[in-house]
Amino acid sequence: MSVVVYLAAGLFGLSAVVLFRRPRTAVRDPLTVSTCVAIVLGSLVFVCSAPLTLSAVNELTGIPNFGAPLTYGMLSAYSCSLLVLLIHWRGGPRERVRRMVLRALAAYVPLIAAVVVLFALGDARTERLTDLDTYYADTPYLREMILLYLIGHSAATLAMCVLCVKWSREVTGLLRAGLRLILAGSVLDVAGFQVTKYTAVAARWCGHDLDVLSTKVAPPMASLGALLCSAGFVLPRLLPVTLAHVRSLRDYRRLGPLWSRVRFVSTAPKPPSSWWQSPRERLHWREVSIHDALLGLAPYFDDRVRERALAAARSAGRTAHEARIAAEAVMLADAARRAAAREEPLRAPSGYRLHATEVSGTSGLVELAVALVRRPAETAVRRGTVRTFHG
Incomplete structure (x- = not known):
């Protein structure tokens, strides 16, 4: 399972590297920065949730299950970053965008702090690497921590679904395709990750065992949903640039015979050869x-x-x-x-x-x-x- 999660994290983070390949230019664009932050946080969620990572974090800190609040806090930060990204993507007056971003931060920063506090108050002495949500579903404070991170993630995902549906009616082309991918990923996250987590936790409250939903079904659905969302955010930004590069490369090669015939005459200074030249x-x-x-x-x-x-x-x-x-x-x-x-x-x-x-x-x-x-x-x-x- 860890290998699959790490692979998803690598693919997730690769798109951020591509978007941020020109740091000096990228840092001036809030949309690029927010896109990269969201993708990096999503990648970190995958890394932190892998059993190997959880075991290593618990061992390094000496605190059983310390990887749980780390993962839940990272997931909450990722949920917040998705809302911030959508706010920047939608655009509008600068003050309005700034105000909405601050509202999102005001909602999720206390939530992340509450997750940490609730974990500290709870009793999680037995290390659980794959089924902590259901194992501690009835434990005081830990029960509230689990519900809190799930509710925070659900709120962000549902808000994304609503925004994507409303906005996709107003736009066309690649932007609409990207919104539909985000919507598909969000729906998959809701149905495949959140509903299964809620069901497994509720089953524990009722004295039943549906842990398989939380341990086997939810993780791959979350990975697939996150990758679809990432593709939706990146597609409208990368595809036009990629197509332009393909056309440029095609024309560059097609000009080869002409350049070979006349290059001995040219006096244009040759630029420094750089492998990263586009x-x-x-x-x-x-x-x-x-x-x-x-x-x-x-x-x-x-x-x-x-x-x-x-x-x-x-x-x-x-x-x-x-x-x-x-x-x-x-x-x-x-x-x-x-x-x-x-x-x-x-x-x-x-x-x-x-x-x-x-x-x-x-x-x-x-x-x-x-x-x-x-x-x-x-x-x-x-x-x-x-x-x-x-x-």
């Missing part, structure tokens, strides 16, 4: 460097090469835009060949502007790179359909 940063540097190289090759652009290649592409059935890009690729290849051979620039260089320099972003450069790889017009030239090169 694909977007790498793409930006390649884009700037290619534009610099195209500027350096401009004196070698020959309009006659481009016009003949354009005619060949149009006669091959290309659309006007496709023919233009194909002709530009042939002209660029010709210019790069002559620049690499250290030939003299043209006496009357072309004033023609490449399509890639007329559009923003990397789409034009990608089109040029793809055409440079295919270069059907240049193939036709080499076969003798048109003569484009000098000599």
